Amino acid sequence: MKVAITSTGSTSDSKLDQRFGRCSYFAIYDTETRETEFIPNPGKDATDGAGPAAVQIVASRNVKKIISGDFGAKIRSLLDNLGIEMTAIKDPEKSISDIVNMLGKQ
């Protein structure tokens, strides 16, 4: 399964970005291969609709679960319809590797 984690930077030491649509990077973690790919978020500075644009990016990569600080009202129903699970972690100090470790223990 692929999990998207919103990240403030492009390495595993980077912190979890608390914003979904306007995060800096998406860390796409594959629970089978245990590999993480970092992709920059092109919609970071979009005037409107950063959330839906971000959903489009992660959904097109077959992500089934997203971990971020919070999810805006406009995208919740969108993600529900796509069957993508949302997990909110309100801890800006957590790094991407911390979260990947948490996923491994599940």
Add this chain to the structure above:
Amino acid sequence: MIKIAIASGKGGTGKTFVATNIFHVLTQKNVSSVLADCDAEAPNVLSFFESVRKETHEVIQFVPVIDVNKCTYCGKCHEYCTYNAIFILPPSKIISVIEDLCHGCGACTVACEYDAITEKPFPLGNVNICLYKGSHPIIEARMNTGIMSPVRVIKQALRHIGHEAEIAVLDSPPGTSCPFIQTVNQADYVILVTEPTPFGLSDLRQSAETLKTMNRPFGVIINKAGMGNNDVRDYLAREGISLLLEIPYSKKIAGLYSRGRLPVESDESFGIQLLNIIENITAGYGNSNNKR
């Protein structure tokens, strides 16, 4: 006609207080006037005047409806949409419109080569037109709950001001973003209402700088004078911005206003002060025929 907008950066400084008192005193003197409540997110001007509603105009925009039977998931409509309002996942054959994000520009309809997009009306709010004392219109912009931007509703309301009245008073929304710009852009002169506090000064500065960029003439009324500090006055002197009036901080005024009464009803000298300001503005900036 001269259009005078009453604005401020900060909320709660007394924009509506100044706008309603000015309108009241103008109508008392039988000056043909119109008052437009452009604070479409929270309009409250009508609660100060016993008026009769004459017309209600619904403000709508058009949003796309996608026929999935005709859609080929080519993605062109999504590409054309600057606002990310069309969500598309071609491999999963998913396409949907996020109506809240749609600006109603119609680009997607033009983009679609397969005739899969039609449009449906989407209500944004209302413009209510009421008459005070039988001849002075009060125009209220009121947006619907849950709508993202009041701009279209404000725009529609401003269209109803017309050109007949001598003086149009525009009660602007707070802040310095699009709703404010939309309102003051129509004005020949802007009265900024502030309070002598650090918050008041910070937001006054933003509004003043915005108006300078827009080349809009303006002056300042300090409301609740006596509280806070002297920094607003120092700022105005330093920047050469005219201080039109200081309204003292008074429990009596606050009490009257909270019961929906206006101080000009009982305080004649306050009314004269406001009339003088309007006369000076009209003499200096009137007849500019700002038709924007």
